[in-house]
Amino acid sequence: MADCLGIGFLADKKRLNEVLDQARTFALAKGICMQSKQQDGTMLTQHFPFTLFPSVVPRTCFQEAVDCMLDFNTLIHKVAHDHDFLENSFKNVLEADEFTQGLWKIYTQVREEGYAQPLSLGLFRNDFMMDVQDPDHVQIKQVEINTIAAGAGSIASLLVHLHRLTLDTTGKRYDKSEVPDNDAPLGTAWGLLKAWDLYGRKQAVILFVVRETESNIFDQRHLEFTVLSLNSEVRVLRRTYWDIYNGASLTEDKRLLIDGDEVAVVYLRAGYAPHDFPTLKEWDARLKLERSLAIKCPSIQYHLAGLKKIQQELTLPGSVEQFIQDPAAVRRIRATFVKQYSLDLGPEGDKGMEFGKADPDLYVLKPQREGGGHNLYGNDIREFLETHQNSKERDAYILMERIFPKAHKNYLVSPGRPFALSDVTSELGIFGVYIGSATEEKMNMQCGHMLRTKLLGTDEGGLCSGHACLDSPFLVNDEL
Structure with a gap:
């Protein structure tokens, strides 16, 4: 990256360390942070792993990823409301995977009872790599789409300003459109507030469902504060599944009450992994949320529609076409698929x-x-x-067929990792918001992006799992 951007001073170690120190301080000052629980029980706050400079991304690839997000929002929504497709897709998975069984049990129970709330809120993130297997053409290929707890959007929006700072410090001339603004927290906050408004009870709250110890709390809190800055009349509560099991109840008309407050919107930032449900009480809490009148993000059917089996089934001939009739939209979606x-x-x-x-x-x-x-x-x-x-x-x-992105260079700033110019690869995430029922669309928008970068040869790419660093795209007109 740094060599591609023409930053000439990098051989000057003293100057480089000055930029590094400034960037670390900026990250801490602006809340580009995460926390971890130490052995003695204290919480340690440190900056989020990040790249010192933005990484080069072809502008055409970035735009293609943005352009197909509304199509994917619609596709996931329609898949989530097609019971036969879900049932056929999961029929064998359910015999082998206990966690999916737990989700499916909740889905079938609320479906048989009748959905108390017809609307669902989706805050999605569609992840892509820029594949270079064809040497004459760089193209985006979908890694996965996240329908639950799609995080890092808020922190990514702050990182844009860090990267503009490091570029400015080096004397690199650039146009701000090359390091584009990132409205991910604003868009997702508007999605939460739109759902809150559709619920129609001004005294009701937005409930963030979280883990007791949350490493990514600053990303979550930034979104919470964005919601409050847009509408100071809204209250946001944070509760664990254990809190919900002990303190939540349903009224006769299925309104969800938590410690006496009525809940309009439930935003799940936990519940995507088996360890979020160590006992049946956490599963009971998840069911209680799903049976309620509150608008869920994601609803149980949205959660299921984001699992890997659905991604694989959608690559089969005729699957996308079953849900999307617009030929141009089908082409945009299918162009991102690899074989599965x-x-x-x-x-x-x-x-x-x-x-x-x-x-x-x-x-x-x-x-x-x-x-x-x-x-x-x-x-x-x-x-x-x-x-x-x-x-x-x-x-x-x-x-899934492996995607092979071209390596570039950047400095990874991560606790416990040697600081050096490294060969790295990147993954681009595009955020989207969707609100709708089985028969009606209320909101469909694309809202921001994130880039995560990891050492070349590192297989996993999770941010919170410590495999990757947060990054920003530097858009260029030529290919990688």
């Missing part, structure tokens, strides 16, 4: 098994999980597939 394979027991799954065993370095093995650190790569894929050749456990996974 079922691993379900049977002839089709056996094909995927053979592909993965023959060339494991060309694929990623994915379970139905979010949050980073769950995927398998390389020889671990072959070992897993050979071990589970005749096991139902393989039904819980999908095999």
Whole structure:
């Protein structure tokens, strides 16, 4: 990156360390931070891992990712409201994956009871890499779409200003459109407030469902403060699933009360991993939320629509076309797909098994999980597939063709990591907001972006799991 941007002073170690010190201080002063719980129980606050400079991204790739976000918002919404598609997609996963079983049990119960709240709020993030397997054409390819706790948008919006500072400090001339403004927290805040307004009870609150110890609390709080800055009459509460189990109740007309306050919108920043549900009480709390009149973000059907099995099923011929009739939108969506394979027991799954065993370095093995650190790569894929050749456990996974982004250079500023100019790769996330019922759309918008960058050769890319650093795009007109 730094060499591509023509920053000439980088060989001057003293000057470089001055920029590094300034950037670290800026990050702490502006809340580009995370926290961790120490062994003695105290909380340590430190800056979020970040890149010292923005990373080069082709402008055409960035725009293509932005342009297809409304299409993906609509696609996920329609998938979430197609029971037959969900049921057919998960029929084998449900026999092998306990966590998905828990989600499905909630989904079927509220569906059979009848949804108390027809509206759902989606705060989505669509993640892409810029694939360079075709040397003549860089193109975006979808990694995944996140429908629950799609974080880092607020922190990413602050990082733009840090990167403009480091560029200014080096004397790099640039246009602000090359390091574009990022309105992710503003857009997501408007989505929460729109849902709150649609609920129609001015005294009702917005409930953030969080973990007791939350490393990404500054990102969450920044969004909360953005909501309050837009409408000071709204109250935002933070509660854990345990708090909800003990302090929440439903009225006869399914209004959700938490410690006496009526809840208009439930925003889940926890609940995407099995360890969020250590006992049946946390599952009971999740069910209580879903049975209520509050507008959920995400609703249980949105959560299911974001699982990896759905992503794999949508790559099959005719799947996208089942939900999207506009041919141009279908082309935009399908242009981002890479090949994905079922691993379900049977002839089709056996094909995927053979592909993965023959060339494991060309694929990623994915379970139905979010949050980073769950995927398998390389020889671990072959070992897993050979071990589970005749096991139902393989039904819980999908095999995805690997994306190969071109490496560039940047400095990664991360606690415990040597500071040096490194070969890195990046992943671009685009945020979107959708509100609607099965029959009506209330809001569909794209709102900001994030870039995360990791060392070349690092497989996982999660921010909070410590595998990647937060970054900003430096848009260029030529390809990488």
